[in-house]
Amino acid sequence: MLEKFLYVCPECREFDALMTDDQGAVSCTNCGANYCFDEEYNLVSEKGAKKKTKTLADWYRGIRKERPEEIEDDSFPRVEGEKLFAKSKQTELFQEKPAGIFKGFKGIRAKMYKFRKIDEGNLYLSNKRLLFLGKGEHSIGLDELSSCTIESHMVIVNTKRGHAFSFEFLEESGKKWEDIIRDKIVEFYGLKEIKEFQPRITF
């Protein structure tokens, strides 16, 4: 649904505020703005008597300026100088494991991998790391990340040690998390410009 991609209401700038109802109508639960597509496939926002029409790409570019603000959460084990910026709702954690060999046509061979669920809980994003708290605790420093991408709605991160993890966000936008994790990686590296986030973070 549209809120999987437009995870910020373009009108009031509230995160996770858009909602699609059973009839497919999209509205903001915070400011009441309504959204629909017109005959030219542009997205129209309607708030009160005001209507705005833009391409979906332009709306998205607009919301990318929004950054989550620092939050407080007693369940987060903060270290010195660490600031917390996001805590996910219910999330599943998967770890990549080898899964045999794929044999295709014409001698095609490929090592296979599978993501196996290892925990369920909440993902925290700080200025220093990703921390997953479920039955166990799984911490990945931002400096350890070698890539960050999304497939379907699962965010996949790989580490410099070669361990790949994925996060399935059960109640919110995976695209949001890909974007905010990438933003924090950019901030972490300061002045270095990041050209790509996958297959490897490259400067």
Add this chain to the structure above:
Amino acid sequence: MILDAIYAIILILVKVGLKLKYNVTLKGVENIPKKGPVILLSNHTTIVDSFLLGCNVPRKIYYMAKSTEFETLAKRIFFYLSRSFPVRRYDIDPGALRNAYRIIEYGGMIGIYPEGERTWDGSLQPLRRGTIRFVLSAGVPVITAGIKGAYQHQPRWGGKIGKPPIVISFGKPIEVKAIKGKDQKESDVDAMNKKLVKSILELSG
């Protein structure tokens, strides 16, 4: 032979299904070389792009597909039949590169979505530099393709925007002078990137 027959039957069923569901117009199919190694590069708009291309291109396409699609046995069988091979998008994957070169050496047509993933908003996403480097090192003709109108049927975020007619356009072959990896400069990658983006935008616009 049996597998070829199974594949042919699946292809017929998929073609019929696509014809019933979508109104598709093809342009420039004559630009696709009938034989010899070719790299097909297309914009990636929906989950059915590979079916739309595969059913409308007069050659078998060997697709590079994300490795997470191969997780179940049923999917592995399907991808085997449809001549796809996996690539791990979140790491450098020399195995996928080897498989891609194997297909080129065999004289096949390899299908790659250079954006590396489906578009979220309908616009063309930045092309992966690794794909461009592969194109430069392979040194075989490139056919660019533009899929227009499919995104609105099935945007990546779910739901539906509309049901416009779908147009798939193929460009004239782009001849590529091979530049081996170690000899490639960033300016070579930038130049090829610009060429490919311009071509795909013209075909999908």
